[in-house]
Amino acid sequence: MAFSPAVESAVHWLQGLLLALLSWTGLAYGVHRLAHHRASWNWLEVCHRHHHRPRYLLEARPLRWHHLLFWFDTLAESVDVWITLTLPALLIAALLPAQGPVLLGLHYFYEVLFSDARLDHNPRIQGRITRVLAWGTYHLEHHRNPRCHYGLIVTLWDVVFGSTSRLLPPDAQAVGRMTPRRDGDAPS
Numbered sequence: 001m002a003f004s005p006a007v008e009s010a011v012h013w014l015q016g017l018l019l020a021l022l023s024w025t026g027l028a029y030g031v032h033r034l035a036h037h038r039a040s041w042n043w044l045e046v047c048h049r050h051h052h053r054p055r056y057l058l059e060a061r062p063l064r065w066h067h068l069l070f071w072f073d074t075l076a077e078s079v080d081v082w083i084t085l086t087l088p089a090l091l092i093a094a095l096l097p098a099q100g101p102v103l104l105g106l107h108y109f110y111e112v113l114f115s116d117a118r119l120d121h122n123p124r125i126q127g128r129i130t131r132v133l134a135w136g137t138y139h140l141e142h143h144r145n146p147r148c149h150y151g152l153i154v155t156l157w158d159v160v161f162g163s164t165s166r167l168l169p170p171d172a173q174a175v176g177r178m179t180p181r182r183d184g185d186a187p188s
């Protein structure tokens with residue numbers, strides 16, 4: 001069955017968008033995993049540690065005007081988002097310019113309006129949806145046990161690279177603690 005050129009080009013564009021989203025979330029997965037690698041050279045790990053402070057999940061994070069400028073509440077938090085999500089999005093947008101504006105728009109609105117307590121850290125989001133989307137209880141498991149669930153937005157890359165909690169060896173599943181901080185706070 002032949003489709004009109006307009007339909008074919010729309011399908012082609014949607015395939016490109018799917019490729020862009022998969023590539024972006026795949027890169028973000030890799031960078032997030034790198035952000036958990038302890039090494040003296042890894043300043044990204046220092047920035048990301050801020051996200052794993054025990055108090056982080058308890059702090060109210062209302063929308064503030066500077067969030068619209070992609071400046072979040074601290075330098076560490078902002079650099080963490082820029083390196084983990086914005087840089088990969090810019091790279092993919094450069095490689096797939098037809099889908100680039102939509103990808104960057106999705107990243108912007110997700111980060112400003114829907115991340116944190118609304119989706120990522122919302123404990124009321126649980127069940128089947130968290131098999132596909134790395135929201136709610138899925139991402140909170142990463143805070144409980146930072147050796148699993150590195151996936152951001154989608155869970156796919158945890159499945160592909162064997163870092164879902166159910167694929168971890170039993171000793172790693174039992175870790176159940178936050179990444180200890182170096183500033184003296186006790187891990188939760």
Ligand SMILES: [Zn+2]
Pocket residue numbers: 051120121139143
């Ligand atoms: Zn988090």
Ligand SMILES: [Zn+2]
Pocket residue numbers: 032036048051052142146
């Ligand atoms: Zn993390």
